[in-house]
Amino acid sequence: MANLGMSNTHVNQYGSVPAKKPVTTRHRIQTAIHATFFTAAFLFVVAMVFGLVS
Numbered sequence: 001m002a003n004l005g006m007s008n009t010h011v012n013q014y015g016s017v018p019a020k021k022p023v024t025t026r027h028r029i030q031t032a033i034h035a036t037f038f039t040a041a042f043l044f045v046v047a048m049v050f051g052l053v054s
Contacts, residue, residue: 047053 044053
């Protein structure tokens with residue numbers, strides 16, 4: 001493989017188990033928005049496949 005000058009030493013720099021952070025309200029809102037966009041995109045593609053959207 002080509003050596004692109006990148007190192008993988010940073011992967012285990014902080015240990016294998018990351019510190020557990022409490023879930024904030026902002027994180028929940030962002031997760032809900034991302035889930036909504038993903039679901040809308042999926043339904044749009046399904047509608048395209050079945051010819052409901054032209």
